[in-house]
Amino acid sequence: MAPRTVLITGCSSGIGLALAVRLARDKQRRFRVIATMRNVSRSGALVEAAGSALGRTLEVKQLDVCDEASIRACLDSIPGRRVDVLVSNAGVGMIGPLECQSLAAMQGLMDTNFFGLVRLVKEVLPDMKRRRSGHIVVISSVMGLQGIVFNDVYAASKFAVEGFCESLVVQALRFNVAISLVEPGPVTTEFEAKVYEEAERADYSQTDPETAAIFTDLYLRNSRDVFASLGQSPEDIAEHTLRVIEAARPPFRHQTNAAYTPMAALKHADPSGALMTEAFYKLVFKYGAVLRFGLRAIRLLRWKAQKRRVKERSGFLRERSGRDRAGKGCQLHPPPRLLHPWACSATAPPSILLRASDAGLEMHQLRVEPHNTRAAWRGHGALLDQLQRWCRSCGVEGCTGDTAAGPTVKPPSPAPGPPPHAREADGSCSTDSMHQHCAPCTSAVPLPVPRTWPPHPRWLWVL
Amino acid sequence: MAPRTVLITGCSSGIGLALAVRLARDKQRRFRVIATMRNVSRSGALVEAAGSALGRTLEVKQLDVCDEASIRACLDSIPGRRVDVLVSNAGVGMIGPLECQSLAAMQGLMDTNFFGLVRLVKEVLPDMKRRRSGHIVVISSVMGLQGIVFNDVYAASKFAVEGFCESLVVQALRFNVAISLVEPGPVTTEFEAKVYEEAERADYSQTDPETAAIFTDLYLRNSRDVFASLGQSPEDIAEHTLRVIEAARPPFRHQTNAAYTPMAALKHADPSGALMTEAFYKLVFKYGAVLRFGLRAIRLLRWKAQKRRVKERSGFLRERSGRDRAGKGCQLHPPPRLLHPWACSATAPPSILLRASDAGLEMHQLRVEPHNTRAAWRGHGALLDQLQRWCRSCGVEGCTGDTAAGPTVKPPSPAPGPPPHAREADGSCSTDSMHQHCAPCTSAVPLPVPRTWPPHPRWLWVL
Structure with a gap:
C-alpha cells in the first residue's frame, strides 16, 4: 500500500x-x-x-x-x-x-x-x-x-x-x-x-484585586497541581x-x-448546568484542599500504575536485550528526550525509565549503580549525561552503541537547524524548557528548571 | 422593590x-x-x-x-x-x-x-x-x-x-x-x-453539484418541516x-x-460521537421519510395538545368575560399579532385562537361564524380585519371596545416611528413578514406570504 x-x-x-x-x-x-x-x-x-x-x-x-x-x-x-x-x-x-x-x-x-x-x-x-x-x-x-x-x-x-x-x-x-x-x-x-x-x-492591574488574587493564588496553583498530576x-x-x-x-x-x-x-x-457549576465552584473556592489532595492521590496512583507497567515491561526487555542484567544501558539515537518530570519519594528511586519513542525503541530500564549519589541526579543534563555513559553497548535492536548497531534505526544526521540550546556565558544551559534533553551539555551543568511550574522534581522519571 | x-x-x-x-x-x-x-x-x-x-x-x-x-x-x-x-x-x-x-x-x-x-x-x-x-x-x-x-x-x-x-x-x-x-x-x-x-x-456554483443538491433538496426541505413542526x-x-x-x-x-x-x-x-453522527447521517440521507413522518406526527400531537389547552382556557375565559357566549370577540390593543402559522386539516377549523400577549391579555377563542367562507381566510390581512370586526365590545378586562374599557390596559399612543408597513401602488401590503399584523389594511388586501417557507397555510391558527 x-x-x-x-x-x-x-x-x-x-x-x-x-x-x-x-x-x-x-x-x-x-x-x-x-x-x-x-x-x-x-x-x-x-x-x-x-x-x-x-x-x-x-x-x-x-x-x-x-x-x-x-x-x-x-x-x-x-x-x-x-x-x-x-x-x-x-x-x-x-x-x-x-x-x-x-x-x-x-x-x-x-x-x-x-x-x-x-x-x-x-x-x-x-x-x-x-x-x-x-x-x-x-x-x-x-x-x-x-x-x-x-x-x-x-x-x-x-x-x-x-x-x-x-x-x-x-x-x-x-x-x-x-x-x-x-x-x-x-x-x-x-x-x-x-x-x-x-x-x-x-x-x-486592569482587573480588581480580588479577581487577580483568585487567578494567581488559586488558579495558577491548582493548575500546577493539575499539570503535575x-x-x-x-x-x-x-x-x-x-x-x-x-x-x-x-x-x-x-x-x-x-x-x-x-x-x-x-x-x-444535569442539563441545567447547576451540578457542573456548583461542583467547579466548590472545587475552586471551597474545597481547594480536597482538589489538591485528590490530584496528589491521582499522582500516586499513576506513579504506582506506571511502576507496575515498567516492571512488566522490563522483564520483557531484559529477555529481549539479553544484556540488561549486566547493568548496562543503551546509547540511544537520537539522545533521550526528558518527557515527563515526576516527583516521587525522597529515597533514591530503584531505577530510571527511559523511552526514546522518537527512535522507535521500546522502553528501557536502567539500574542505578551504587555510586550514583543523590547530588548527581539533581540536574537533568547531568542525569542524561550519566545515562549516556551507562548506555554504552547494550546490544538492543536499534541501538548504535559500541558493540551493536541495530539495522532499523540509524543515528540521525547532524541537525541543520539551530541547536535547541547552547551554553550561556554564566555556564548555565539556555534550553528554555526542561522537556528538552541536554545531552550536549557537560555533566556538570544542570538544565534550568522553571521557577515554580512544573514543580522542581526531586527525583526524575524519564517516561 | x-x-x-x-x-x-x-x-x-x-x-x-x-x-x-x-x-x-x-x-x-x-x-x-x-x-x-x-x-x-x-x-x-x-x-x-x-x-x-x-x-x-x-x-x-x-x-x-x-x-x-x-x-x-x-x-x-x-x-x-x-x-x-x-x-x-x-x-x-x-x-x-x-x-x-x-x-x-x-x-x-x-x-x-x-x-x-x-x-x-x-x-x-x-x-x-x-x-x-x-x-x-x-x-x-x-x-x-x-x-x-x-x-x-x-x-x-x-x-x-x-x-x-x-x-x-x-x-x-x-x-x-x-x-x-x-x-x-x-x-x-x-x-x-x-x-x-x-x-x-x-x-x-462554488460547491460541487452533489453538495448543492443535498443542501437545497434535503436540508432546506427538512428545515421547513422542522420549523413547521x-x-x-x-x-x-x-x-x-x-x-x-x-x-x-x-x-x-x-x-x-x-x-x-x-x-x-x-x-x-456516546462520548465517541459515533451514535450522534450515525443518527444524524441516517436521518438526513437514509431515512428522510421517517424524519418527515416523525415531524408531522409531532405537529399533529402539538396541534392536539394546543387544542386541549385552548378548550380548557376558553372555558375559563368565557367565565371571565361573561360575553363570549354571544360570539363576540374583543378589540385588542395593540391589535393582535399573527404569531404562528399553522397548517391543519382541510376542513374549516372550529375556532381561531388569538393571544395578544403584548397587551398582557389571556388567550381568547373566537368562534367562526357560518358566513365566513374559506375564501375569506386566505389572506392574513383579511383574517385580522375580520377578527377586528368580531372583536367589538367584548367586555373582557383590558379591552377598549365600545361597551367596556378595562382599567389596566390602555390603548397605545400613536407609534412615533415609521409604520411597519404601508400600502403599495399595486394595492398590496408591503409588510415583509407574515408575522406582522395587517390591521390597517383593508380586508380585501392579503399580506404577501413568503414563496415556500414557512409553508403557505391553508388555515391559520393565531397562537
Whole structure:
C-alpha cells in the first residue's frame, strides 16, 4: 500500500512535532509526513528529532493557518494536491482574567485556533470530497467540551472548533471523508509552559484585586497541581492521534485523558448546568484542599500504575536485550528526550525509565549503580549525561552503541537547524524548557528548571 | 422593590423585540427596559408593539455589539451605568455549504454572535462584580450544544458562546453575578425567514453539484418541516427568558424546546460521537421519510395538545368575560399579532385562537361564524380585519371596545416611528413578514406570504 500523505500544522514544537516525528518514523513506513509551521526557521527541534526521516518520510514546509495564500501555496506544492490526512494542530493559548485581555488578542487567538481550521478545511475538503476519501484530524481539547475558569476565550475557540466539526461531520461522511476530534487534557509542552510562565509574570492591574488574587493564588496553583498530576506528554498525544489516524473506522471524538471523563459526565448528568457549576465552584473556592489532595492521590496512583507497567515491561526487555542484567544501558539515537518530570519519594528511586519513542525503541530500564549519589541526579543534563555513559553497548535492536548497531534505526544526521540550546556565558544551559534533553551539555551543568511550574522534581522519571 | 434595569441587544425584531415588550409591559412593573439596536431607524416595530410602555418602562437606545465605543456610550448614558440584567441577544445567521461562504462573512458572523457578547461582558461585568449583583442572560441556541449539517459556522459561533459562558460562570458566581444561557430551537422570526429565503435564492456554483443538491433538496426541505413542526414564536422565547430572569436562582442553562432533549441525549449517551453522527447521517440521507413522518406526527400531537389547552382556557375565559357566549370577540390593543402559522386539516377549523400577549391579555377563542367562507381566510390581512370586526365590545378586562374599557390596559399612543408597513401602488401590503399584523389594511388586501417557507397555510391558527 502506498504511504498516506499526512499534512500537520504547528510542527515547530509540542504535539505537532511529536506527531510528525512519530508518523515519519513509523516502522511500517505507512506515512509521508508534510510537517508545516508558520516560521520554518524554527524547525531546528523538529529536524533534529526527525533525524534520518528528514527528506525521506518527512518534509518541512511553510504554512501559516492565518494566511489563506500560504495554505494554498503549500497545498499546490504537493503532487496532485493530495492530502490523505490533514492534522489541524496549530494553536495558541490564553489564560487570565477577561478584563486583562484585549479584544485584538482574543480575535488573534480565534483567528488561529478556529479560523485556522476553517481555512484549512475550505482548502482541503473539496479535494477530499472529489476523491471520496480523506481524514481530517483536529487537535481540540477537553476545553472544547467543558469550559474552565480563566480560560474563557481559549475554551470558546475550542468549543467553536467542536461545533464546526460536529456540523460538518455528517456532510463529510456522505463523501467518505472522516472527521476526528482529538481532545487532550493538560499536556506538558513548551506551549503550556510558556502560557503559564507568562501568566505568572503578567500585570493584573486592569482587573480588581480580588479577581487577580483568585487567578494567581488559586488558579495558577491548582493548575500546577493539575499539570503535575494529570499532564500528558506530546508523545502520548501523538500515540493517541496515531491510533485515530490508523483506525479502520476513525472515531469522531477521542479523549486522550481518562481523568477528564468525570468532568464531562457532570455536564451530561444535569442539563441545567447547576451540578457542573456548583461542583467547579466548590472545587475552586471551597474545597481547594480536597482538589489538591485528590490530584496528589491521582499522582500516586499513576506513579504506582506506571511502576507496575515498567516492571512488566522490563522483564520483557531484559529477555529481549539479553544484556540488561549486566547493568548496562543503551546509547540511544537520537539522545533521550526528558518527557515527563515526576516527583516521587525522597529515597533514591530503584531505577530510571527511559523511552526514546522518537527512535522507535521500546522502553528501557536502567539500574542505578551504587555510586550514583543523590547530588548527581539533581540536574537533568547531568542525569542524561550519566545515562549516556551507562548506555554504552547494550546490544538492543536499534541501538548504535559500541558493540551493536541495530539495522532499523540509524543515528540521525547532524541537525541543520539551530541547536535547541547552547551554553550561556554564566555556564548555565539556555534550553528554555526542561522537556528538552541536554545531552550536549557537560555533566556538570544542570538544565534550568522553571521557577515554580512544573514543580522542581526531586527525583526524575524519564517516561 | 425598585424596578431592575434590563439592557437587551438586537431589539429591532424577533426575540429581542418580543422580550423587550414583554418585560416593559410586565403587570408588576418590575423592569425598566433599555431596548437597544444597531440602527435606531429600525425601531418602528418595537415602538409600535411597546405602545404606552414607551418612555415609561421602555427606552430605545443605539448599541452596536460590534463597536466597543457604541457599547460604552450606551452604558455611560445609563444612570450610574447600572445594568441589573444584561440580555445578549443580537445575532446573525448563516446556512449553506462551507465552500460558498467567504472567510470575511464568517468572521463577521463571529464578530457579532461571539465577540458581541465578549464586548458586552467586558463592559458590564466589572460593574456587576463591583456591586456584587447582576445577571447576564445570553440568547444562545440548541446549536450551541449540537452542531447541525450546513450550519457549520453559525453552530461554531454559538458553541463559542457556550464555552465562554461555561468558563466565566464560576468566576462570576464568586461575585454573586449569575450567567444564564437560553437555548431556543427553531424560532419563526424574520431573522430565520430571511436566512432561509436568501438560502433558497443563493448561488451554489462554488460547491460541487452533489453538495448543492443535498443542501437545497434535503436540508432546506427538512428545515421547513422542522420549523413547521417544532418552531416556537419569539413571544414563547420571551416567556422562557422572563422565567430565567425572574428566577430566584437562575439556571445556567435553559432549553426552551423539549423536542431537542433527545438530540442532546444522543451526544451524551456516546462520548465517541459515533451514535450522534450515525443518527444524524441516517436521518438526513437514509431515512428522510421517517424524519418527515416523525415531524408531522409531532405537529399533529402539538396541534392536539394546543387544542386541549385552548378548550380548557376558553372555558375559563368565557367565565371571565361573561360575553363570549354571544360570539363576540374583543378589540385588542395593540391589535393582535399573527404569531404562528399553522397548517391543519382541510376542513374549516372550529375556532381561531388569538393571544395578544403584548397587551398582557389571556388567550381568547373566537368562534367562526357560518358566513365566513374559506375564501375569506386566505389572506392574513383579511383574517385580522375580520377578527377586528368580531372583536367589538367584548367586555373582557383590558379591552377598549365600545361597551367596556378595562382599567389596566390602555390603548397605545400613536407609534412615533415609521409604520411597519404601508400600502403599495399595486394595492398590496408591503409588510415583509407574515408575522406582522395587517390591521390597517383593508380586508380585501392579503399580506404577501413568503414563496415556500414557512409553508403557505391553508388555515391559520393565531397562537
